[in-house]
Amino acid sequence: MGFLRVKKSEDLGGSSADPTAPLLEVDNLHVEFRIEDGTVRAVNGLSYTLGRGETLAILGESGSGKSVSAQAVMGILDTPPGFVTQGSVKFRGVDLLALNKKSKTYDHVVPEVRGTRIAMVFQDALTALNPVYTVGWQIGEMFRVHQGASRKEAKEKAIEMMERVKIPSARERINSYPHEFSGGMRQRVMIAMALSMDPDVIIADEPTTALDVTVQSQIMELLAELQRETGMGMILITHDLAVVADVADRVVVMYAGREMETAEIDDIFHLPSHPYTLGLMESIARPDVHVDRLTPIPGTPPDLLAIPSGCPFHPRCTYATERCPKEVPELESVNGSHSSACFYWKEVQVEL
Amino acid sequence: MSSEQRTDEPILRVVNLKKYFPVTRGIIFKKTIGTVQAVDDVSFDLYPGESLGLVGESGCGKTTTARTILRLDEPTSGEAYFQGRDIFKMSRSELRDLRSEITVIFQDPYASLNPRMTVGDIIAEPWSIHGGVPRKDRKNKTQELLEVVGLNPNNVSRYPHQFSGGQRQRIGIARAIAVDPKIIICDEPVSALDVSVQAQVVNLLEDIQKEFGVSYLFIAHDLAIVRHIVDRLEVMYLGKIVEEGDEFQVYDHTAHPYTQALLSAVPIPDPRAKNRGNRIMLEGDVPSPTNPPSGCRFRTRCWKAQDVCAGEIPVLEDRGQGHPVACYFPGVEFSASGAPPTTTA
Numbered sequence: 223m224g225f226l227r228v229k230k231s232e233d234l235g236g237s238s239a240d241p242t243a244p245l246l247e248v249d250n251l252h253v254e255f256r257i258e259d260g261t262v263r264a265v266n267g268l269s270y271t272l273g274r275g276e277t278l279a280i281l282g283e284s285g286s287g288k289s290v291s292a293q294a295v296m297g298i299l300d301t302p303p304g305f306v307t308q309g310s311v312k313f314r315g316v317d318l319l320a321l322n323k324k325s326k327t328y329d330h331v332v333p334e335v336r337g338t339r340i341a342m343v344f345q346d347a348l349t350a351l352n353p354v355y356t357v358g359w360q361i362g363e364m365f366r367v368h369q370g371a372s373r374k375e376a377k378e379k380a381i382e383m384m385e386r387v388k389i390p391s392a393r394e395r396i397n398s399y400p401h402e403f404s405g406g407m408r409q410r411v412m413i414a415m416a417l418s419m420d421p422d423v424i425i426a427d428e429p430t431t432a433l434d435v436t437v438q439s440q441i442m443e444l445l446a447e448l449q450r451e452t453g454m455g456m457i458l459i460t461h462d463l464a465v466v467a468d469v470a471d472r473v474v475v476m477y478a479g480r481e482m483e484t485a486e487i488d489d490i491f492h493l494p495s496h497p498y499t500l501g502l503m504e505s506i507a508r509p510d511v512h513v514d515r516l517t518p519i520p521g522t523p524p525d526l527l528a529i530p531s532g533c534p535f536h537p538r539c540t541y542a543t544e545r546c547p548k549e550v551p552e553l554e555s556v557n558g559s560h561s562s563a564c565f566y567w568k569e570v571q572v573e574l
Numbered sequence: 575m576s577s578e579q580r581t582d583e584p585i586l587r588v589v590n591l592k593k594y595f596p597v598t599r600g601i602i603f604k605k606t607i608g609t610v611q612a613v614d615d616v617s618f619d620l621y622p623g624e625s626l627g628l629v630g631e632s633g634c635g636k637t638t639t640a641r642t643i644l645r646l647d648e649p650t651s652g653e654a655y656f657q658g659r660d661i662f663k664m665s666r667s668e669l670r671d672l673r674s675e676i677t678v679i680f681q682d683p684y685a686s687l688n689p690r691m692t693v694g695d696i697i698a699e700p701w702s703i704h705g706g707v708p709r710k711d712r713k714n715k716t717q718e719l720l721e722v723v724g725l726n727p728n729n730v731s732r733y734p735h736q737f738s739g740g741q742r743q744r745i746g747i748a749r750a751i752a753v754d755p756k757i758i759i760c761d762e763p764v765s766a767l768d769v770s771v772q773a774q775v776v777n778l779l780e781d782i783q784k785e786f787g788v789s790y791l792f793i794a795h796d797l798a799i800v801r802h803i804v805d806r807l808e809v810m811y812l813g814k815i816v817e818e819g820d821e822f823q824v825y826d827h828t829a830h831p832y833t834q835a836l837l838s839a840v841p842i843p844d845p846r847a848k849n850r851g852n853r854i855m856l857e858g859d860v861p862s863p864t865n866p867p868s869g870c871r872f873r874t875r876c877w878k879a880q881d882v883c884a885g886e887i888p889v890l891e892d893r894g895q896g897h898p899v900a901c902y903f904p905g906v907e908f909s910a911s912g913a914p915p916t917t918t919a
Binding site: 283284390404405406407434435436437438439440443461462463464465466467468487488491501502503505506507508509510511512513515516517518519520522523 | 631632739795799839840844910
């Protein structure tokens with residue numbers, strides 16, 4: 223298979239790797255799916271940077287393009303039908319995407335980073351893990367494939383990793399199958415696999431959505447602890463505003479494949495400057511406050527085959543004017559690193 | 575609406591309900607080697623026009639309780655009375671009538687609607703079983719119902735796949751109210767929906783209750799959403815009710831350590847709440863219901879547990895908290911909004 227052995231990130235791309243560059247720079251990323259019914263524009267111009275030890279949340283509902291953008295960064299997009307049509311992804315200054323002259327799309331050209339430097343934790347551990355191999359074998363596979371470890375070494379390393387993610391009696395459970403673990407423990411196995419190569423960036427795609435709240439808080443705490451230890455950057459993909467408030471440093475709010483608002487965590491919660499963000503804040507139920515009636519966002523999320531013209535949020539927006547369906551609002555700086563893609567952010571802005 | 579103010583009769587009364595599932599080994603010579611105590615000695619009352627929440631984590635028996643009340647699973651022991659009539663002694667035809675009085679809204683709007691039936695047929699199907707609406711009026715009545723749940727009445731001949739998740743859940747709600755039920759069991763009705771749509775469906779359920787006066791038995795694991803729809807709650811852990819009370823009692827004067835841990839694990843959408851200081855991190859997983867701990871079932875994960883907890887099972891009763899709690903060492907200085915928890919008694 224010709225897997226390259228990469229142990230240190232400095233090896234990546236030889237001399238072109240820049241140690242001072244941010245861990246991950248995504249610029250103007252466009253992803254589309256070409257299917258029979260037409261073209262689904264899943265991501266339309268997403269940009270962000272991720273620094274060491276930072277947690278960036280990508281917040282969005284189903285169909286907002288949050289997972290697809292992560293797949294493009296990882297290079298695990300299903301191609302075809304999915305294609306990166308524009309944009310760049312740089313890992314420590316090294317371009318991960320290159321233009322394919324024939325198809326006029328971008329290919330992921332640095333597969334060595336996948337799983338080693340940039341690792342991913344998926345939502346549903348039961349489907350992400352292979353049911354016919356033991357968890358020890360699956361964690362050990364990382365060491366065998368990427369570092370050429372022997373079976374015995376790989377097994378010892380796997381036990382070490384399982385202990386690191388706090389799976390009790392790791393040595394006895396190394397030969398268990400995924401179905402013999404509880405949901406929370408399975409998610410820990412996934413995290414162990416993701417962390418086994420000591421990655422610089424970990425992408426967690428809804429890591430706790432399928433779990434109970436008490437287990438969710440255990441897993442989020444574990445991820446935060448491991449992040450403090452290793453200084454890795456984390457991209458947290460989620461639909462849950464409350465989880466974002468709890469763990470993220472920065473947040474990108476996506477809707478219909480577009481960036482609606484991006485800001486430091488305190489700014490987004492206390493000075494939301496986009497009608498969609500504001501709508502989300504008002505519609506979610508809080509466990510600590512009693513309200514008589516929730517304020518929902520009217521309408522339904524858009525069909526990605528027919529994204530509304532102009533600002534995609536305009537059919538559900540209470541601030542929309544005749545300008546909104548005609549022009550696409552660009553991301554405008556509100557204050558420092560806080561920006562909003564709304565013509566009327568000044569009117570929308572409320573202090574919470 | 576707390577229970578002591580009620581003078582009216584409960585519409586549904588569940589008394590000492592137990593549901594044990596056998597664990598068997600072997601295919602031809604089946605042998606029972608144990609039981610899963612899914613629901614163990616659960617009692618509660620549901621009053622007319624009230625919303626009662628049944629909350630807890632997966633596997634705590636909340637759905638099994640509801641299934642047993644509908645006789646979709648046969649109970650192991652216990653009683654359940656609908657308007658004074660014992661559900662567990664009903665004949666087949668009585669049961670059929672019961673199921674027009676108690677209907678269900680399911681969690682997954684993608685799996686609970688037949689993809690080969692039109693929306694109109696889905697909503698009208700209960701009438702072909704229970705009657706009530708003459709055939710010629712059915713189309714009009716269906717369109718009326720669609721309007722009630724906020725869908726375009728011209729959609730009657732469309733199929734479920736042409737609707738979004740939130741719209742499908744509305745179709746499920748229209749079907750549930752078609753036969754004018756007294757009770758609707760809502761089994762996680764919003765947990766499969768997008769955040770911006772959840773609030774729409776919660777508000778719709780509240781409007782329907784106001785208009786039709788139905789009672790809700792609201793099963794959910796999301797304590798944030800539950801707070802906005804229920805009047806009273808039953809908190810379940812491993813097949814038992816551990817705490818019972820109205821919204822303010824359970825959320826603002828939380829007494830049982832498990833409820834406290836559960837509430838403190840729910841993240842609050844406000845970065846200022848990050849350091850609310852009352853995070854209780856539970857260790858480990860829920861024990862197996864095949865072999866639950868003796869005494870209090872929560873004691874293996876409880877930071878207050880003492881020898882007495884392993885002995886007698888604590889009874890669900892008011893221990894000076896103002897609402898019933900099944901714990902020997904309850905505390906009340908805990909609230910979901912962040913007051914510090916009480917120290918060990």
